[in-house]
Amino acid sequence: MLYIVGLGPGDKSKMTQEAIDVIEKCPIIVGYATYMRLVKDMLDGKQIVSTGMRGEMERCEKAIELASDNQDVALISSGDAGIYGMAGLVMEMLAHKKQQLEVHVVPGVTASIAAAAQLGAPLMNDFCHISLSNLMTPWEVITKRVDAAAKADFVICLYNPRSKGRPNNLREALDIILKYKSPDTIVGYGKDVARPKEIEKITTIKDLDEEDINMTTIVIVGNKNTFVDDGRMVTPRGYTL
Amino acid sequence: MLYIVGLGPGDKSKMTQEAIDVIEKCPIIVGYATYMRLVKDMLDGKQIVSTGMRGEMERCEKAIELASDNQDVALISSGDAGIYGMAGLVMEMLAHKKQQLEVHVVPGVTASIAAAAQLGAPLMNDFCHISLSNLMTPWEVITKRVDAAAKADFVICLYNPRSKGRPNNLREALDIILKYKSPDTIVGYGKDVARPKEIEKITTIKDLDEEDINMTTIVIVGNKNTFVDDGRMVTPRGYTL
Numbered sequence: 001m002l003y004i005v006g007l008g009p010g011d012k013s014k015m016t017q018e019a020i021d022v023i024e025k026c027p028i029i030v031g032y033a034t035y036m037r038l039v040k041d042m043l044d045g046k047q048i049v050s051t052g053m054r055g056e057m058e059r060c061e062k063a064i065e066l067a068s069d070n071q072d073v074a075l076i077s078s079g080d081a082g083i084y085g086m087a088g089l090v091m092e093m094l095a096h097k098k099q100q101l102e103v104h105v106v107p108g109v110t111a112s113i114a115a116a117a118q119l120g121a122p123l124m125n126d127f128c129h130i131s132l133s134n135l136m137t138p139w140e141v142i143t144k145r146v147d148a149a150a151k152a153d154f155v156i157c158l159y160n161p162r163s164k165g166r167p168n169n170l171r172e173a174l175d176i177i178l179k180y181k182s183p184d185t186i187v188g189y190g191k192d193v194a195r196p197k198e199i200e201k202i203t204t205i206k207d208l209d210e211e212d213i214n215m216t217t218i219v220i221v222g223n224k225n226t227f228v229d230d231g232r233m234v235t236p237r238g239y240t241l
Numbered sequence: 242m243l244y245i246v247g248l249g250p251g252d253k254s255k256m257t258q259e260a261i262d263v264i265e266k267c268p269i270i271v272g273y274a275t276y277m278r279l280v281k282d283m284l285d286g287k288q289i290v291s292t293g294m295r296g297e298m299e300r301c302e303k304a305i306e307l308a309s310d311n312q313d314v315a316l317i318s319s320g321d322a323g324i325y326g327m328a329g330l331v332m333e334m335l336a337h338k339k340q341q342l343e344v345h346v347v348p349g350v351t352a353s354i355a356a357a358a359q360l361g362a363p364l365m366n367d368f369c370h371i372s373l374s375n376l377m378t379p380w381e382v383i384t385k386r387v388d389a390a391a392k393a394d395f396v397i398c399l400y401n402p403r404s405k406g407r408p409n410n411l412r413e414a415l416d417i418i419l420k421y422k423s424p425d426t427i428v429g430y431g432k433d434v435a436r437p438k439e440i441e442k443i444t445t446i447k448d449l450d451e452e453d454i455n456m457t458t459i460v461i462v463g464n465k466n467t468f469v470d471d472g473r474m475v476t477p478r479g480y481t482l
Contacts (some may be wrong), residue, residue, distance in 0.1 A: 008257065012258060013257065013258045013259040013262070014259060014348065015257060015258055016249065016254065016255050016256060016257055016258075016350060017254045017255070017256055017257075017261070018254040018255060018260065020258070021254070029433070056480075057480065062379070067247070068383070070364055070434045080350075080354050080358075080364075081358075081365050082244060082357045082358055082362045082363075082365065083354070083355065083364050083366075084365065084478065087358070087361075087362040087365070087480060088362035088365030088477065088478050089365075089480055090362075090475060091361055091362050091470065091475040092474050092477055092478070092480065092482060093482060094470065094471065094477060095468070095470035095471070095475065096482040100471055103473070104360035105357075105359075105361075105362065107255065107350045107351060107354045107355050107357070107358040107360065108256060108350065109321075109348045109349065110354060112347050113321050113323065113324070113349075113351060116323045116346075116348070117321075117323055117346035118326070118346075119349040120328075120332055120346075121322075121323045121329035121331075121346065122322050122323075122330040122372075123321075123324050123331050123399075124323065124324070124325065124326075124328070124329030124330075125372075125378070126369065126370055126371045126372060126378075126383075126386050127370050128367065128368070128369045128370075128395060129364075129367055129369075131366075131367060134481075136478055136479030136480060137366065137367075137479050141394075142367075144393050145393045145394075145395060147393070148389040148390065148392055148393035148395075149369070149389065149390075149395075151389055152386045152388070152389035152390070153386075154297075154369065154386060154389075154390075154461075165451050175328045177373075182458070186329050190267065211383050227336070229332065229335065229336035230273050230335065230336070230341055232332055232344070234329055234332045234333060234336065235329060236329065236333055237325065237330060237333070237377055238376075238377030238378050239257050239298065239330055239333065239377060241333060241334060241336075241337040
């Protein structure tokens with residue numbers, strides 16, 4: 001059986017009981033080196049298959065190969081494995097190979113949910129997830145989605161907002177958002193959430209310091225009703241108080 | 242301290258370690274009766290404050306009142322407390338009262354993520370969450386969001402898709418989606434995910450049996466690339482295989 005396990009954002013306290021149980025039970029753990037470190041106290045006596053960044057295809061191939069040999073394998077992914085994670089890639093590969101394999105996805109707390117909890121309650125009304133990485137999705141598809149989401153006043157969670165190789169993607173996305181949302185719209189972000197150097201900040205679109213944003217940051221742009229109170233970012237659900 | 246705790250979709254295995262720890266440590270637990278049942282083996286010797294459905298405001302008021310008295314209180318919510326849950330309502334109430342109170346949100350696995358894991362990997366590309374309940378959001382705001390999401394080919398997760406009081410909301414939303422998406426677009430849904438009567442189904446927009454959908458169902462409408470393989474609903478991330 002191949003288990004694809006979402007570890008949550010980082011700290012073990014944010015893992016589900018099922019994720020812990022599956023990792024404890026599987027003799028083989030496959031994953032990116034950074035994620036291995038998050039569960040290092042659970043790996044004693046196990047076979048570890050670890051690769052570097054951008055080794056996603058290699059990791060999935062290896063996990064499929066080992067599980068096909070009738071072994072219990074846990075392929076670990078940060079956050080939730082089904083959100084920009086490893087679950088889909090494994091299933092795409094199996095479809096491509098026309099191979100049948102029992103796969104069980106263990107859901108986890110994705111980065112936006114973890115960041116939102118630290119910021120307050122910004123996701124209390126309809127929201128979108130958009131990845132600003134155009135490595136695998138054409139930039140014009142991404143900008144079309146940003147435009148649609150801003151126009152309909154969704155709360156917008158931006159994954160992979162900015163990197164050295166793509167320093168301007170966040171700026172371009174914010175410029176599109178500003179066609180519809182006020183520059184005073186509340187923006188919150190969480191960097192390295194549930195990890196040792198965690199930082200959260202609440203600001204506005206116009207005051208956002210892009211230099212502070214990197215690939216391990218989740219940016220949450222509020223809707224027109226999002227407000228700040230007592231240091232918390234809150235999007236109202238619509239109750240009459 | 243007031244903890245607002247997301248229990249995940251139902252089964253204790255889908256709770257985070259932190260959620261379990263907080264419930265164990267707090268002497269007072271506040272929540273909807275149905276959610277109390279999900280954690281009933283953890284409630285021995287605790288003060289329980291439970292209300293019926295639509296008692297959200299009463300529960301939040303009570304939780305704030307008890308925590309203001311310098312006690313550790315856990316207000317429990319299913320899924321993630323910050324997604325259409327109790328976290329935002331508590332913060333709105335505190336803002337309204339101009340009251341300061343230490344609040345800690347414990348994130349959880351929201352229903353869409355749990356359903357997605359059971360269906361396959363439908364959320365591997367950009368997606369939206371839209372609640373079709375127009376109790377607190379005007380229907381024209383909701384339909385505008387459905388229209389924008391479908392037009393930009395987001396994967397769309399529909400919360401509160403259909404109830405006895407709102408039997409036609411799902412139909413109307415699907416009709417809007419059909420302006421842009423093919424009737425053969427893959428749709429998956431999960432009903433009572435991680436609870437005893439759990440059901441998952443994968444179909445298409447045109448073959449969806451609305452009678453099978455109720456308020457405890459999460460409906461996930463794929464994007465134009467979403468496919469079914471070996472019983473799994475998969476939205477490609479964009480890797481070249």
